[in-house]
Amino acid sequence: MDLALQDKVALVTGGSRGIGRAIALALAQEGADVTFSYTSNEEAAQATIGAIEAAGGRASARRFDVKDPEACRAEVDALVKAKGSLHILVNNAGVALDGLLMRYKDVDLHRSFETNVFGPFYLARAASRAMMKAKWGRIIMLGSVIGEMGNVGQSAYAATKAALDGLTRSLARELASRSITANVVAPGYIDTDMTKALPDEARARLVEMIPAGSVGSPEDIAHTVAFLASERARYITGQVIEVNGGLHM
Numbered sequence: 001m002d003l004a005l006q007d008k009v010a011l012v013t014g015g016s017r018g019i020g021r022a023i024a025l026a027l028a029q030e031g032a033d034v035t036f037s038y039t040s041n042e043e044a045a046q047a048t049i050g051a052i053e054a055a056g057g058r059a060s061a062r063r064f065d066v067k068d069p070e071a072c073r074a075e076v077d078a079l080v081k082a083k084g085s086l087h088i089l090v091n092n093a094g095v096a097l098d099g100l101l102m103r104y105k106d107v108d109l110h111r112s113f114e115t116n117v118f119g120p121f122y123l124a125r126a127a128s129r130a131m132m133k134a135k136w137g138r139i140i141m142l143g144s145v146i147g148e149m150g151n152v153g154q155s156a157y158a159a160t161k162a163a164l165d166g167l168t169r170s171l172a173r174e175l176a177s178r179s180i181t182a183n184v185v186a187p188g189y190i191d192t193d194m195t196k197a198l199p200d201e202a203r204a205r206l207v208e209m210i211p212a213g214s215v216g217s218p219e220d221i222a223h224t225v226a227f228l229a230s231e232r233a234r235y236i237t238g239q240v241i242e243v244n245g246g247l248h249m
Contacts, residue, residue: 004031011086072126168184187244
């Protein structure tokens with residue numbers, strides 16, 4: 001699939017592993033110049049760069065905390081200065097701090113919103129300036145099926161992902177006149193470290209709930225993101241694209 005991203009600069013948060021790594025690789029394979037963020041795992045970040053370069057792509061990594069508004073602004077400004085612009089922002093970094101409502105700690109609630117909502121807001125605010133100047137841009141948020149359907153023990157996580165839906169729709173309305181789209185990709189259960197750690201019995205029960213009969217792959221999400229990042233998706237904005245094998249319809 002040639003999505004003609006050769007002249008585009010992309011920033012993917014949380015790109016050192018899992019879904020974020022797959023997204024960074026997919027964008028690079030389509031020609032984008034990809035920078036991704038990570039928080040602590042230098043080895044994983046270098047492995048992602050190696051995988052992208054081995055596939056013939058361009059990549060660099062930056063270590064910063066999306067919860068820090070000044071860091072977000074500074075990193076976007078530095079990227080724009082170094083690359084000339086920023087066309088694609090993928091807000092993938094997130095945390096899932098699960099717990100029942102009655103026992104949920106304030107510190108976990110704050111961290112959930114700071115990472116999953118405030119971080120994407122800070123980065124979209126910073127990136128939109130460059131996109132408006134370029135009169136072209138793509139803002140893609142990673143939501144979750146949990147934000148659409150809810151789940152026991154995930155009230156905070158569900159709330160943060162549902163908040164992204166509202167944020168994204170508002171951004172879509174604000175920025176559409178400058179050829180900037182904003183969309184959410186909401187994964188279902190994806191084959192990542194988290195689902196691999198589930199006991200076999202729990203994993204089997206999970207698969208039984210999915211009409212497609214399997215969990216998804218990080219590449220399923222990455223291909224959707226890459227399409228939304230391209231000119232082919234120019235008329236798609238303000239949407240929540242659910243990629244969940246039919247788990248939620």
